[in-house]
Amino acid sequence: MSSQKHSDIQLSAIRGIPEVRPGDDLGWLITRAAETQGFQLADGDIVVVAQKIVSKAEGRLVNLGSVTPSDFAREIGSRQDRDPRLIEVVLNESANIVRMDDHVMITETKHGFVCANAGVDRSNVSGKDWVALLPVAPDDSALLLKNRLAELLKVNVAIIVTDTFGRAWREGLTNVAIGVAGMKPLKDFRGQHDDHGKELSATVLAVADEIAASTGLLMRKTARIPVVIVRGVYFDHREGSAKELIRPKDRDLFR
């Protein structure tokens, strides 16, 4: 029909996934929604899933009505003019407080990720007093979904669980990978040579984060698009962990 050559990478939003509830079978919900819109998953596709629906399916929801804030949480809450019960939940999910001011808390989660409020979030959760936490083990969540899609659709896909994080030095949030299955999140080019025969130095690319970031372009905060399929990316299909993306402090000159 068109003279346009095929593109190298395609991103397809999966729409029509209903409000996810604890215990829901995400693999089945994704399969049904993809089918409804005529999208066929294929081997080598990367299924990128918003953390929020993974957390909901896993029941990682807390009603603030059930939370009794500590004195420390009350102190922060009063300083930041925020609900001390929310602060209590953030503290419970954190291994360390990285920094805080009068508005925001940046913490290191128990997984080792550094983000605002330990990833605890009120948005896109139904019920005024409910908040969602990050999955306990996002790599495991990813692997479970990978295996379920293999079972339902006989496809060998990679999975990325993504959340939207702030970062140092630069304004604005981007989607990053917090869980992976069926892929190595980093691609190491060290020892390889460029087109002019010079050895490439310090070139380890965060492939999983670049894929996650691309899906942030479709997973708008106000659009109900919690799943995006990325097709055409060349990646290392060996099993990996999103924890490989966490930089040890002694090697981090950007802090």
Next chain:
Amino acid sequence: MSSQKHSDIQLSAIRGIPEVRPGDDLGWLITRAAETQGFQLADGDIVVVAQKIVSKAEGRLVNLGSVTPSDFAREIGSRQDRDPRLIEVVLNESANIVRMDDHVMITETKHGFVCANAGVDRSNVSGKDWVALLPVAPDDSALLLKNRLAELLKVNVAIIVTDTFGRAWREGLTNVAIGVAGMKPLKDFRGQHDDHGKELSATVLAVADEIAASTGLLMRKTARIPVVIVRGVYFDHREGSAKELIRPKDRDLFR
């Protein structure tokens, strides 16, 4: 032919761009390469261009043979076991040294970007002693290319000049935007509401960085793909600057 519905976002690598030399007309080189592979640029496309070819076209190349290192550069060079002439060039391109150890220098460039070696890079530059610097004004480079493509092809596209930066807390490099034209690099969702009527807080998305990151998946270090066209992204077409992506220190809790 296929039952597959159209994808939402497509990335297309432009191949066959020759080695770029000072004074080359990038708009013309891109136009010709796109034509050769049967790719037609369209209004609303985002043309993402690797910093390296922009720098080459603008003659931002230095032969280390012409550089006399200062005592300070010699000292760092000896400590890091690196060419003191390269260090001298890095220092010249830097407004501040953010941190350094025995291997790497993280500096703030004169534009305000924070990256390794002020973006000075030997890879993919021909000639053993030649290095490439970042463009002096990457927004201007982007606008020049936007206008040239409008002239040549009668298309209204946005441009992103991208480079590959490291970051705090996370391993691996990702592509980010260092220059933009024809787009706002940030998308502000504050004041808008989610699907459950809750106001979205602290939600400013770094759209230009997410687009740049997506193209990092095709601009492999060893592949000769310096231009990727991104189609299907919804973005704000007003004129912006990549400097909007630089976070002021007093608002940066992630450092």
